[in-house]
Amino acid sequence: MSDSEPTALYAAREPIFPRRVSGLFRTLKWWIMGVTLGIYYLTPWIRWDRGPNLPDQGVLIDLAGRRFYFFWIEIWPHELYFVAGLLIMAGVGLFLFTSALGRVWCGYACPQTVWTDLFLLVERWIEGDRNARMRLWKSGWTPRKIRLSLAKWALWMLISVATGGAWVFYYADAPTLLRDLITLDAAPVAYFTIMILTGTTFVLGGFMREQICIYMCPWPRIQAAMMDEETLTVAYRDWRGEPRGKGTKRRALAERAAASAQAAGPRIGGRSPRIPMPGIDPAVGMPEPARDEPGDCIDCNACVNVCPVGIDIRDGQQLACITCALCIDACDDVMARIGKPRGLIDYVAFSDEKRERAGQSSLSVWRHVLRPRTVAYTTLWSLIGLALLYALFARPEIDITVAPVRNPQFVVLSDGSIRNAYDVRLRNKHGEDRPFRIQVAGDAALRLDIEGIDATQVPVPADDMAHQRVYVIASANTDPALADATSIRFWVEDVISGERAYQDSVFNGRTEQ
Amino acid sequence: MMEGRTDRDPVTGTETTGHDWDGIQELNTPLPRWWLWTFYLTIVWGIGYCIAYPAWPLIDRATAGLLGYSTRAEVEAQIAKVDARNAEVAARLASADLATLERDDPAYHYGVAGGAAVFRAHCSQCHGAGAAGALGYPNLLDDDWLWGGTLDAIAATVRHGIRNDTDDDARWSEMPAYGEFLEVEQIAAATEFVLQLSGQAHDAQLAASGAVVFADECASCHMESGTGDRENGAPDLTDAIWLYGGSRESIIESITNSRFGVMPAWGPRLDEVEIKAVTLYVHQLGGGE
Structure with missing residues (x-):
């Protein structure tokens, strides 16, 4: 194999000194x-x-x-579904922004x-x-x-x-x-x-x-999957900037360009070698302007000097680029000083590159941002948001959850009546203590009994949950006592405000075991 | 490979490791140096951890580690912490009179919650995790009690147990096995009378003669009316609850051979707080008197 110097498998961090920029x-x-x-x-x-x-x-x-x-x-x-909903919205929002504006x-x-x-x-x-x-x-x-x-x-x-x-x-x-x-x-x-x-x-x-x-x-690894050729991202217009150069090199290029333009007349030809990319048909090719005249890039390295991740955006899109757009500001400043139009480095979509190389103007920002994909993301995002808003304003200030006791499913009392037990949780979201009235509906033969309390009212402390065992009893030989299961509904009512909430449950009758 | 600048991939310009398989070269994308140092740091940390904490398995235990840490000790410390935090309410429960303990007293909640734990550890083997009992083991959820369902009665049952020979104060009674001195016909008649008492289908003619047998043999404990006697743990025969089943066959079996359910005395095994706690728990299961 190779007898060259052993290759370094580890790289020291190159210190980066980003220059101040304004724009x-x-x-x-x-x-x-x-x-x-x-x-x-x-x-x-x-x-x-x-x-x-x-x-x-x-x-x-x-x-x-x-x-x-x-x-x-x-x-x-x-x-907690509100939190889950907000996280989903944050996720979809990230899809939306990435699909429209890349790693914004x-x-x-x-x-x-x-x-x-x-x-x-x-x-x-x-x-x-x-x-x-x-x-x-x-x-x-x-x-x-x-x-x-x-x-x-x-x-x-x-x-x-x-x-x-x-x-x-x-x-x-x-x-x-x-x-x-x-x-x-x-x-x-x-x-x-x-x-x-x-x-x-x-x-x-x-x-x-x-x-x-x-x-x-x-995130940088995932994001590439959300971008498409309409996504606006920070890029260098190499078809405008190349061949780059400054000083004597630039003058020499200009002279050569003038000479060859005289000799050959206007032409369209190949320019910088392009690395083939998956999904792009090289045969289609991109028409390129003559390459011999100097491009707009004067190779001043302003874009490199301001970069907080220490890359050269002129090398093309790369994983390290966080698209902070500071190189755009730096380059615009230089273009203004040398009297060229701004935007040599700019938010550009991949599809615009084709158009610009063909001499057409690029699409407007809105044409890039508003397209079926982003509209779909926005719609999804809004629907989740509306659902959360609805849930937020529709939720009651009082709440009941009922967990039937399954072990055992029913108890036979000495007079032969059948009793079911339920663990009831009563939530009082008011900032003050409230008495709650519990009722059961479903069959006239069912009656309610609250463990440890003679009345049908349970006091629930302010902004708290009361845990209460509740019994539902069916006398012997009534329908619910004999039926396998009877659907019932627990109602809870805030005695002061009259607010009501309910939860459905089941009453188990006497089944042969 | 190019002369002079070996080990560079011609397409991307990236350095290669020099490894080449059938013309496919391995590109070298160096890891950051700090990553390597982080890796070394984890090794150093790992060695330090092995010295400080239990790590190497030996025959019957692991190396103890210099810090003397063990999860067991940590759990003990946590339990001790919780016990210390509960000491006040536990003392309050220990000295409380259960009958007058208010339901919104913290000691009551502590008792019910702690009693549930005691019940699951010591009582659920016979009475079931849901306290619904089983054939021969009383259901503690219903409103029928053999020896009484007041807090004091429940506490006495828990403390001394039933029909055991370890506690002199254990609740005691013994139903004779009537198969030894009653005729089969008499037992059958008494059975029909018991079925009649509890409102089940029965042979009225036999029941009439069974009433005589019942008055002679059974009423001393089960009372003339058949409603039982809690002093003797004699079940109420008129209700819908049957410890050994209320069918004709089961009643004949009970009369012929009698029953002798035993419960151990928990006084020696549980402390005062635990007995009071489990009493409160059982009492609030739905049948407390």
Whole structure:
């Protein structure tokens, strides 16, 4: 085999020093960062009055009390389908966005991207822009480097602690927990959670960065399956930019182009070699403009220098690209300066490449975004949302669930009557105690008896569930006592508000055994 | 392979490992170096874990580990923690008078919940997990009690048991096996009378003569009316509940050979809190008096 140098099976991380950039997409990303981080850090501090018996925190995941509060909505454990529904909507929403705009989640909204962006902001503020950081990286451990590094790490750590700290505030009353955290009275699990999230934020945002996206995250692998040729994604118009070049090389190219244009006249010919791709018929080919005149790309490397994952978008779509669109801003800036139209790097759909190579103009953004696939996703997403909204507003404030006791199915009493037992759970979602009246319907011969209580009313504490055993009795030789099974319905009524809820069950008669 | 720059895939430009099978080359996409260090770290962690925690299996146990950790000890600690948390309510139950214990008292809930656990561990073997009993083992859900269904009566039954020879205070009675001194015809007649008592199909003529037998032989325990006597654990023969079945054959069997159901005394085996707890549990199953 080969007798060359042994190949390296492991690669060191190449440090990346993204340059500052400004432009449309950078501004959009600043806004998104501000809004999402603002929501994350501030939400637990919003107060929401629910009355004397309930917490006054706007958003609270009360694990010990088994409640989830979201402003005016209160979710009980048995209503977890709301959470499942929201997760399904999040999934379908991700399909929708990926199918329309590619890895837009990765580029704009993923916490890994947002926090890395924030950490880069700190890094740039303390150590300077790309060139200064590169010099600092290459220099030895001078006092200045130590000072700058310590300042940077301290700020990162501050952000990390705030990030880990904000998380635990969602699970307890935030002002109380903050006081307890400071006086060291909080639960160990709170400190533990803060420590873990502080550590992950610090390491993932400060040091791992693009390594998370490239090596650890499954999402880049999955997303390719959701994209099609109409999906808008960040791409380089190589048919416009190539052959790239600058300075003398560019001048030489221009002269040669002029000469060959004189010699051969207008022509259409092959250009850069294309790697065959599955699903694309090379025979169809793409008409290409003459290759000898210089393209718009002046090979200034601005797109590479601003890239937070350290790739060259001109190499084409690649797994490492999180489509943050910063290279678009960088290139637009350069194009403006050399007096060329913007969009050498731009959101482009694969189908547009064919059109543009053929000299046609590309489709509008709306033609790409509104198509059967995205409309189907949107419809599905909306239907689930509407169903959840309906369930949210249709659900009663009181609730009954009935579990028939199966062991034994019935009991014979001394007068020969047949008795069935039911474990009844009564839920009172009001913020005050309520008496509930229980009734049974289904056969006039059935009568109800409540274990331990002489009346038909059961007191249910505020925002709580009462567990009550209930008996239904059929006298000897009545229809339900003799029948195998009789359908019955338990009604529960809030004595104060008159609200009613029911659940169906079955009464088992005496069967020969 | 190209000269000079060996080990590069001509199509993608990626380095190859140099491995070649029938012209197919293995491309080299290097793993990140930190991944390798993470892998080494897990090995170091694994060695440390083996030293600190129980790990290597020996003949009859595993190495103990330097930290002395065991899941058994952890469970014991958790149980001790729960017991400590319940100590107050348990003491309250131990000193409580069951008859006056309020239903919304925490000690009541503690008793019912704990009693359910005691019942499943010690009582369900005979009385069934659902307390519905079986042939010869009383159903504890119904409203019929051989020895009484008040809290005190249930507690006494649990504590001393029935017809056992280990507890001097065990509930005791013994029905004679009438097969030894009654004629078969007399037993058959008494059986018809018992069927009549409980409102079942019977031979009226035989029952009339059976009434005489019943008055002579049975009424001393089962009472003239046949409603039984809880002092002697004599079943009520007029109701719809039969410990050994209410059919003609079963009644003849009971009269001829008698029955002798035994329950052990739980006083020596359960502590005061457990006895009170299981009493509360049984009492609230639907038949408590």
